Amino acid sequence: MLADYHMHTNFSDDSTCEMEDEIKKAIALGLDEICFTEHVDYGVKTDLNCNYYEYRKEFxxxxxxxxxxxxxxxxxxxxxxxxxxxxxxxxxxxxNFDFVILSCHQVDNKEFWTQDFQRGKTQKEYNEKYYEEILKVIKRYDDYSVLGHLDMIRRYDMKGIYPFENIKDIVTEILRHIILRGKGIEINTSSFRYKLDDLTPSRDILKLYRELGGTIITIGSDTHKEEDIGYKILEVREELKKLGFKQFCTFEKMKAIFHDL
Known part of the structure; x- marks a missing residue:
């Protein structure tokens, strides 16, 4: 089973790809299954959010x-x-979604990629506030499948890598909560495109997730253009094996389906 579980088309504001073109490319690459995960970001990009009616019609x-x-x-x-x-x-x-990625793209309506969120804060302040927002959200909201690119803030941290030990306690609380609630995490292969020195989420987070009993993992390219489809998915599967994982997941009607790596 070869699956890509994080894909955007022109129904997302930051992609111009046609859905059908991505499907044709996925077929050509030999993928068995793909999941479209269009963007919805209320509070910042409300006017640019996915049109559900048109999205479902084309799907x-x-x-x-x-x-x-x-x-x-x-x-x-x-x-x-x-x-x-x-x-x-x-x-x-x-x-009626098959799958929902719950991501944190902004805090207090301030974007990470523009540095608006980080500006005026110490590295400690913006890193901790990022994880605090995720924890607060998942304690109040439960209709999702996995947490997307859990340590995304690393991608936009201009001050370098914030030590894992400094966030380990709150990350542990997040992971324990999602495991208890039957939720999972995704590995987002865009880490390779962004030339990060680690996976997304990091190997430290993945190891901790496994040690705490986590088993639900999806793998997604975070596709925004055709050449992103299926990117580094096979390599990530090998990384998962090295970390001690035996399976990955696809979803149907919000239920996890396990596959051997």
Whole structure:
């Protein structure tokens, strides 16, 4: 089973790829299953969010057309903040998703990639506040499958890598909570495209997740253009084996399906 579980098309504001073109590329690469996870980010990019009606319409058309060649799953990426939970809950209740990535893209309506969130804070302050926001959200919201790119703040930390030991306690609390609730984490292969010196999330986080009893892991390329599809997924599977994991997951109707690595 070869699956890519984090893919964006032109239904996301930061991609111009047609869904059908991505499907054709995935088939050509030999993928068995892909899950589209279009962006929704209330509070910052509300006017640019995915149009659910058009997204589902195109998804259903493609699912029928390519049903004998590849399995397609209907997913979403919720870029959630504490004050936007109610809007996302409404979206979840109105859509029959197979899979939901819960991500933290902003805090207090301030983006990471622009440095708006980090500006005026010490490295300790913005790193800890990032994880605190995730913990607060998951204690109030439960309709998701995995946490996306859990240590994403590392990607945009201009001051270098913040020591894992400094965030270990709160990351442990996050991981214990999601394990107890039957949720998982994703490995996001964009770490290779961003030329990071570690996986996303880091090997330290992945080791801790396994030690705490975590088993639900998806692998996604975070595709925004055709050349991203399936990127480094086979390599990440080998990394998981080295870390002691035996299986990875796909999803259907919000239920995890386990596959041997």
């Amino acid at each position: 259903n058309r493609c699912k029928e057309r390519y049903k004998d060649k590849i399995t397609l799953k209907f997913g979403i990426e919720f870029g959630m903040q504490l004050h936007t939970i109610d809007e996302f809950q409404k979206d979840f209740n109105e859509n």
